[in-house]
Amino acid sequence: MGExxxxxxxxxxxxxxxRYYSEVFGSNTWRSRACKSVATRLSAVPVFGILRGTxxxxxxxxxxxxxxxxxxxxxxxxxxADQASTMFAANMLNFLTHVHSKGPEEAKDAxxxxxxxxxxxxxxxxxxxxxxxxxxxxxGQVLKxxxxxxxxxxxxxxTDAPGSPxxxxxxxxxxxxxxxxxxxxxxxxxxxxxxxxxxIWAPRTFIDLxxxxxxxxxxxxxxxxxxxPALHTPLMSVFNAxxxxxxxxxxxxxxxxxxxxxxxxxAAIAVAAINIGGGFMVTHRMLAMFKRDTP
Numbered sequence: 580m581g582e583x584x585x586x587x588x589x590x591x592x593x594x595x596x597x598r599y600y601s602e603v604f605g606s607n608t609w610r611s612r613a614c615k616s617v618a619t620r621l622s623a624v625p626v627f628g629i630l631r632g633t634x635x636x637x638x639x640x641x642x643x644x645x646x647x648x649x650x651x652x653x654x655x656x657x658x659x660a661d662q663a664s665t666m667f668a669a670n671m672l673n674f675l676t677h678v679h680s681k682g683p684e685e686a687k688d689a690x691x692x693x694x695x696x697x698x699x700x701x702x703x704x705x706x707x708x709x710x711x712x713x714x715x716x717x718x719g720q721v722l723k724x725x726x727x728x729x730x731x732x733x734x735x736x737x738t739d740a741p742g743s744p745x746x747x748x749x750x751x752x753x754x755x756x757x758x759x760x761x762x763x764x765x766x767x768x769x770x771x772x773x774x775x776x777x778x779i780w781a782p783r784t785f786i787d788l789x790x791x792x793x794x795x796x797x798x799x800x801x802x803x804x805x806x807x808p809a810l811h812t813p814l815m816s817v818f819n820a821x822x823x824x825x826x827x828x829x830x831x832x833x834x835x836x837x838x839x840x841x842x843x844x845x846a847a848i849a850v851a852a853i854n855i856g857g858g859f860m861v862t863h864r865m866l867a868m869f870k871r872d873t874p
Contacts, residue, residue, distance in 0.1 A: 678710060826851035 678695060699710040700717060711725045778786060829851060832844035 674709070678707075826855070 696710055699707040700714055700722065708725050708728060714722055716722055777789065826848050829844045829847035832840055835841060
Protein backbone atom coordinates (compact mmCIF):
# COMPACT_ATOMS: atom_id res chain seq x y z
CA MET A 580 0.00 0.00 0.00
CA GLY A 581 3.04 2.23 -0.23
CA GLU A 582 1.91 3.20 -3.76
CA UNK A 583 -1.21 4.92 -2.40
CA UNK A 584 0.06 8.48 -2.53
CA UNK A 585 -2.20 11.38 -1.51
CA UNK A 586 -1.24 14.85 -2.72
CA UNK A 587 -2.23 17.42 -0.12
CA UNK A 588 -3.03 20.71 -1.86
CA UNK A 589 -5.37 22.49 0.52
CA UNK A 590 -5.30 23.33 4.17
CA UNK A 591 -8.75 21.82 4.60
CA UNK A 592 -7.58 18.40 3.50
CA UNK A 593 -8.34 16.82 6.85
CA UNK A 594 -11.92 18.06 6.75
CA UNK A 595 -12.30 16.60 3.26
CA UNK A 596 -10.91 13.28 4.41
CA UNK A 597 -13.31 13.22 7.35
CA ARG A 598 -16.25 13.99 5.07
CA TYR A 599 -15.25 11.24 2.70
CA TYR A 600 -14.72 8.80 5.52
CA SER A 601 -18.21 9.55 6.83
CA GLU A 602 -19.70 9.10 3.35
CA VAL A 603 -18.05 5.74 2.77
CA PHE A 604 -18.54 4.10 6.16
CA GLY A 605 -21.67 5.89 7.33
CA SER A 606 -22.24 8.27 10.18
CA ASN A 607 -21.52 5.74 12.91
CA THR A 608 -18.46 6.26 15.03
CA TRP A 609 -15.67 4.39 13.27
CA ARG A 610 -13.86 3.69 16.53
CA SER A 611 -16.76 1.47 17.63
CA ARG A 612 -16.46 -0.69 14.51
CA ALA A 613 -14.52 -3.93 14.54
CA CYS A 614 -11.30 -3.95 12.52
CA LYS A 615 -12.31 -6.05 9.52
CA SER A 616 -10.57 -6.78 6.26
CA VAL A 617 -10.31 -3.95 3.76
CA ALA A 618 -11.02 -6.34 0.89
CA THR A 619 -14.51 -7.04 2.23
CA ARG A 620 -15.33 -3.31 2.03
CA LEU A 621 -14.28 -2.84 -1.59
CA SER A 622 -16.67 -2.40 -4.48
CA ALA A 623 -15.17 -5.45 -6.16
CA VAL A 624 -16.60 -6.09 -9.62
CA PRO A 625 -15.15 -8.90 -11.81
CA VAL A 626 -13.98 -7.54 -15.16
CA PHE A 627 -12.40 -10.09 -17.50
CA GLY A 628 -11.70 -12.37 -14.55
CA ILE A 629 -10.04 -9.61 -12.48
CA LEU A 630 -11.69 -8.17 -9.40
CA ARG A 631 -11.93 -4.44 -9.85
CA GLY A 632 -11.83 -2.41 -6.70
CA THR A 633 -9.63 -0.16 -4.61
CA UNK A 634 -9.30 0.95 -1.03
CA UNK A 635 -10.79 4.35 -1.94
CA UNK A 636 -13.85 4.40 -4.19
CA UNK A 637 -12.80 7.88 -5.35
CA UNK A 638 -10.00 6.33 -7.41
CA UNK A 639 -12.58 4.37 -9.42
CA UNK A 640 -14.60 7.56 -10.03
CA UNK A 641 -11.68 9.56 -11.41
CA UNK A 642 -9.63 10.24 -8.33
CA UNK A 643 -10.75 13.80 -7.45
CA UNK A 644 -12.98 14.77 -4.54
CA UNK A 645 -13.06 18.18 -2.86
CA UNK A 646 -10.19 19.27 -5.16
CA UNK A 647 -7.97 16.54 -3.71
CA UNK A 648 -6.61 13.85 -6.06
CA UNK A 649 -6.27 10.27 -4.84
CA UNK A 650 -3.93 7.86 -6.62
CA UNK A 651 -3.84 4.09 -6.21
CA UNK A 652 -4.46 0.65 -7.70
CA UNK A 653 -7.91 -0.13 -9.06
CA UNK A 654 -7.53 -3.92 -8.76
CA UNK A 655 -6.60 -4.03 -5.11
CA UNK A 656 -9.03 -6.88 -4.40
CA UNK A 657 -7.00 -9.15 -6.69
CA UNK A 658 -3.62 -7.89 -5.47
CA UNK A 659 -4.16 -8.10 -1.74
CA ALA A 660 -4.53 -11.39 0.11
CA ASP A 661 -7.01 -11.68 2.94
CA GLN A 662 -4.35 -11.76 5.65
CA ALA A 663 -2.51 -8.75 4.23
CA SER A 664 -5.82 -6.94 3.84
CA THR A 665 -6.69 -7.57 7.48
CA MET A 666 -3.28 -6.33 8.61
CA PHE A 667 -3.65 -3.19 6.48
CA ALA A 668 -7.11 -2.54 7.94
CA ALA A 669 -5.69 -2.87 11.46
CA ASN A 670 -2.89 -0.43 10.65
CA MET A 671 -5.30 2.12 9.19
CA LEU A 672 -7.61 1.80 12.20
CA ASN A 673 -4.70 2.33 14.60
CA PHE A 674 -3.52 5.31 12.57
CA LEU A 675 -6.94 7.01 12.58
CA THR A 676 -7.29 6.28 16.28
CA HIS A 677 -3.93 7.92 16.92
CA VAL A 678 -4.57 11.12 14.96
CA HIS A 679 -8.21 11.51 16.05
CA SER A 680 -8.12 10.55 19.73
CA LYS A 681 -6.77 13.89 20.92
CA GLY A 682 -8.64 16.30 23.14
CA PRO A 683 -11.91 15.88 25.02
CA GLU A 684 -14.46 13.35 23.79
CA GLU A 685 -17.07 15.95 22.78
CA ALA A 686 -14.53 17.82 20.62
CA LYS A 687 -13.49 14.84 18.49
CA ASP A 688 -14.98 15.94 15.19
CA ALA A 689 -13.62 17.15 11.87
CA UNK A 690 -12.58 20.50 13.36
CA UNK A 691 -10.45 18.89 16.07
CA UNK A 692 -9.07 16.51 13.47
CA UNK A 693 -7.96 19.45 11.32
CA UNK A 694 -6.58 21.44 14.23
CA UNK A 695 -4.53 18.48 15.41
CA UNK A 696 -2.96 18.18 11.95
CA UNK A 697 -2.33 21.92 11.76
CA UNK A 698 -0.61 21.94 15.16
CA UNK A 699 1.68 19.00 14.39
CA UNK A 700 2.75 19.78 10.82
CA UNK A 701 5.15 22.51 11.92
CA UNK A 702 8.70 21.56 12.84
CA UNK A 703 8.90 21.58 16.60
CA UNK A 704 9.99 19.12 19.28
CA UNK A 705 6.40 18.85 20.51
CA UNK A 706 4.90 17.95 17.11
CA UNK A 707 3.68 14.43 16.42
CA UNK A 708 6.19 12.58 14.23
CA UNK A 709 3.50 10.40 12.65
CA UNK A 710 1.54 13.39 11.34
CA UNK A 711 4.70 15.09 10.10
CA UNK A 712 5.74 11.93 8.26
CA UNK A 713 2.52 11.46 6.25
CA UNK A 714 2.06 15.07 5.08
CA UNK A 715 4.33 15.84 2.15
CA UNK A 716 3.28 19.39 1.22
CA UNK A 717 1.13 22.26 2.43
CA UNK A 718 0.04 25.46 0.65
CA GLY A 719 2.28 24.57 -2.29
CA GLN A 720 5.35 24.15 -0.09
CA VAL A 721 7.17 20.85 0.32
CA LEU A 722 7.43 19.77 3.94
CA LYS A 723 10.69 18.21 5.07
CA UNK A 724 10.68 14.67 6.35
CA UNK A 725 11.28 14.68 10.10
CA UNK A 726 14.36 12.85 11.38
CA UNK A 727 13.70 9.37 12.74
CA UNK A 728 13.26 9.18 16.50
CA UNK A 729 16.38 8.26 18.40
CA UNK A 730 16.22 5.21 20.64
CA UNK A 731 16.08 5.97 24.30
CA UNK A 732 19.33 5.21 26.13
CA UNK A 733 19.39 2.09 28.21
CA UNK A 734 18.96 2.70 31.89
CA UNK A 735 21.82 1.10 33.85
CA UNK A 736 20.71 -1.39 36.42
CA UNK A 737 21.33 -0.44 40.00
CA THR A 738 23.31 -3.04 41.91
CA ASP A 739 23.22 -2.92 45.65
CA ALA A 740 26.60 -3.14 47.28
CA PRO A 741 26.97 -6.16 49.53
CA GLY A 742 26.44 -5.14 53.11
CA SER A 743 27.31 -6.70 56.37
CA PRO A 744 25.28 -9.62 57.75
CA UNK A 745 22.08 -8.45 59.36
CA UNK A 746 21.91 -5.28 57.19
CA UNK A 747 20.67 -6.71 53.92
CA UNK A 748 23.98 -8.33 52.97
CA UNK A 749 24.74 -11.99 52.32
CA UNK A 750 27.23 -13.72 54.54
CA UNK A 751 29.38 -16.63 53.34
CA UNK A 752 29.05 -19.85 55.29
CA UNK A 753 31.63 -22.62 55.00
CA UNK A 754 30.30 -26.18 54.87
CA UNK A 755 33.09 -27.52 57.11
CA UNK A 756 32.90 -24.68 59.58
CA UNK A 757 35.14 -21.70 60.11
CA UNK A 758 38.57 -21.40 61.63
CA UNK A 759 42.05 -22.35 60.52
CA UNK A 760 41.06 -25.89 59.55
CA UNK A 761 38.88 -24.58 56.69
CA UNK A 762 41.57 -22.35 55.18
CA UNK A 763 43.30 -23.20 51.91
CA UNK A 764 46.71 -22.96 53.59
CA UNK A 765 45.80 -25.74 56.00
CA UNK A 766 44.52 -27.99 53.19
CA UNK A 767 47.70 -27.36 51.19
CA UNK A 768 49.83 -28.26 54.22
CA UNK A 769 47.89 -31.52 54.74
CA UNK A 770 48.30 -32.45 51.06
CA UNK A 771 52.05 -31.82 51.22
CA UNK A 772 52.30 -34.03 54.33
CA UNK A 773 50.47 -36.88 52.57
CA UNK A 774 52.84 -36.63 49.60
CA UNK A 775 55.87 -36.76 51.93
CA UNK A 776 54.54 -39.90 53.63
CA UNK A 777 53.92 -41.54 50.23
CA UNK A 778 57.43 -40.63 49.08
CA ILE A 779 58.96 -42.24 52.20
CA TRP A 780 56.95 -45.47 52.44
CA ALA A 781 55.57 -46.15 48.92
CA PRO A 782 57.60 -48.10 46.34
CA ARG A 783 59.21 -46.33 43.38
CA THR A 784 56.73 -47.71 40.83
CA PHE A 785 53.78 -46.32 42.81
CA ILE A 786 55.36 -42.86 42.87
CA ASP A 787 55.80 -42.93 39.09
CA LEU A 788 52.17 -43.95 38.57
CA UNK A 789 50.97 -41.30 41.03
CA UNK A 790 52.91 -38.62 39.17
CA UNK A 791 51.32 -39.66 35.86
CA UNK A 792 47.88 -39.62 37.50
CA UNK A 793 48.36 -36.12 38.92
CA UNK A 794 49.58 -34.77 35.58
CA UNK A 795 46.69 -36.43 33.73
CA UNK A 796 44.17 -34.95 36.16
CA UNK A 797 45.68 -31.48 35.81
CA UNK A 798 45.73 -31.65 32.00
CA UNK A 799 42.15 -32.94 31.90
CA UNK A 800 40.99 -30.15 34.21
CA UNK A 801 42.63 -27.49 32.04
CA UNK A 802 41.18 -28.99 28.85
CA UNK A 803 37.60 -29.03 30.13
CA UNK A 804 37.36 -25.81 32.16
CA UNK A 805 39.41 -23.53 29.87
CA UNK A 806 37.42 -24.29 26.70
CA UNK A 807 34.20 -22.69 25.47
CA PRO A 808 31.09 -24.89 25.94
CA ALA A 809 30.46 -24.87 22.18
CA LEU A 810 33.76 -26.73 21.66
CA HIS A 811 33.22 -29.38 24.30
CA THR A 812 31.81 -31.99 21.91
CA PRO A 813 34.67 -32.03 19.36
CA LEU A 814 37.24 -31.62 22.12
CA MET A 815 35.87 -34.47 24.19
CA SER A 816 35.69 -36.75 21.14
CA VAL A 817 39.39 -36.23 20.46
CA PHE A 818 40.15 -36.51 24.15
CA ASN A 819 38.36 -39.86 24.28
CA ALA A 820 40.32 -41.06 21.26
CA UNK A 821 43.61 -40.06 22.84
CA UNK A 822 42.71 -41.52 26.21
CA UNK A 823 41.85 -44.71 24.36
CA UNK A 824 45.56 -45.24 23.92
CA UNK A 825 45.48 -47.16 27.16
CA UNK A 826 45.51 -50.03 24.72
CA UNK A 827 49.27 -49.79 25.11
CA UNK A 828 48.92 -50.88 28.72
CA UNK A 829 46.82 -53.82 27.58
CA UNK A 830 49.47 -54.83 25.08
CA UNK A 831 52.09 -54.85 27.84
CA UNK A 832 49.84 -56.97 30.06
CA UNK A 833 49.27 -59.55 27.33
CA UNK A 834 52.89 -60.63 27.70
CA UNK A 835 52.17 -61.77 31.25
CA UNK A 836 52.42 -65.51 32.06
CA UNK A 837 49.12 -65.62 33.99
CA UNK A 838 46.04 -66.56 32.01
CA UNK A 839 43.70 -64.25 33.95
CA UNK A 840 45.97 -61.28 33.27
CA UNK A 841 46.02 -62.08 29.57
CA UNK A 842 42.20 -62.30 29.46
CA UNK A 843 41.75 -58.93 31.13
CA UNK A 844 44.43 -57.44 28.86
CA UNK A 845 42.60 -58.62 25.74
CA ALA A 846 39.32 -57.19 27.07
CA ALA A 847 41.03 -53.87 27.80
CA ILE A 848 42.47 -53.77 24.29
CA ALA A 849 39.03 -54.42 22.75
CA VAL A 850 37.31 -51.71 24.80
CA ALA A 851 40.11 -49.22 24.13
CA ALA A 852 39.93 -49.93 20.38
CA ILE A 853 36.19 -49.11 20.40
CA ASN A 854 36.94 -45.87 22.26
CA ILE A 855 39.64 -44.89 19.77
CA GLY A 856 37.55 -45.63 16.67
CA GLY A 857 34.43 -43.93 18.01
CA GLY A 858 36.28 -40.81 19.13
CA PHE A 859 37.96 -40.21 15.79
CA MET A 860 34.76 -41.04 13.86
CA VAL A 861 32.77 -38.41 15.77
CA THR A 862 35.54 -35.86 15.24
CA HIS A 863 35.66 -36.58 11.50
CA ARG A 864 31.89 -36.16 11.09
CA MET A 865 31.88 -32.89 13.02
CA LEU A 866 34.75 -31.46 11.00
CA ALA A 867 32.98 -32.47 7.77
CA MET A 868 30.10 -30.15 8.70
CA PHE A 869 32.39 -27.14 8.22
CA LYS A 870 33.83 -28.17 4.85
CA ARG A 871 32.64 -26.46 1.69
CA ASP A 872 31.86 -28.39 -1.43
CA THR A 873 34.27 -27.43 -4.19
CA PRO A 874 32.49 -26.35 -7.41
